[in-house]
Amino acid sequence: MMVTAEQQTYSSVQIIWFFFLPNLFAFNRANIYPQAKFRVMLKREKKLEREIALSRIEKLIEMAEKMKFEDYELSKRCVTIARKIAMKYRVRIPKELRNFCKKCLYPYRHDRMRVRVRKNRVVITCLNCGYVKRVPLKKG
Numbered sequence: 809m810m811v812t813a814e815q816q817t818y819s820s821v822q823i824i825w826f827f828f829l830p831n832l833f834a835f836n837r838a839n840i841y842p843q844a845k846f847r848v849m850l851k852r853e854k855k856l857e858r859e860i861a862l863s864r865i866e867k868l869i870e871m872a873e874k875m876k877f878e879d880y881e882l883s884k885r886c887v888t889i890a891r892k893i894a895m896k897y898r899v900r901i902p903k904e905l906r907n908f909c910k911k912c913l914y915p916y917r918h919d920r921m922r923v924r925v926r927k928n929r930v931v932i933t934c935l936n937c938g939y940v941k942r943v944p945l946k947k948g
């Protein structure tokens with residue numbers, strides 16, 4: 809005897825089973841992959857992170873520039889933190905904010921640096937650590 813779709817009937821137990829099936833499945837999945845829920849929660853907004861990081865870097869370097877004649881150590885600390893933030897969130901420090909020594913991270917100060925022009929290059933020597941930075945002059 810053939811059973812068509814209209815003729816087929818479901819018992820109440822079958823219907824209840826059908827309703828519970830997806831829930832049970834979800835529960836099992838959560839048990840197998842306990843981190844699955846957390847991964848969704850911890851999804852990082854990298855674009856937003858970088859915007860915040862850049863604003864903080866700008867603020868820290870501004871602070872370092874302000875206090876470099878009063879507290880040179882503290883201004884170095886500001887630059888160090890700014891650089892750490894830049895590395896962690898992979899943000900490039902803007903060129904106009906990069907007026908500190910690459911090696912010792914002290915901000916450039918007229919009495920702790922030497923600037924000379926030699927062979928079409930600006931040679932900046934840091935007198936704290938002796939690091940030499942050479943910036944080529946643009947032609948024309």
Ligand SMILES: [Zn+2]
Pocket residue numbers: 909910911912913914934935936937938939
């Ligand atoms: Zn230096």
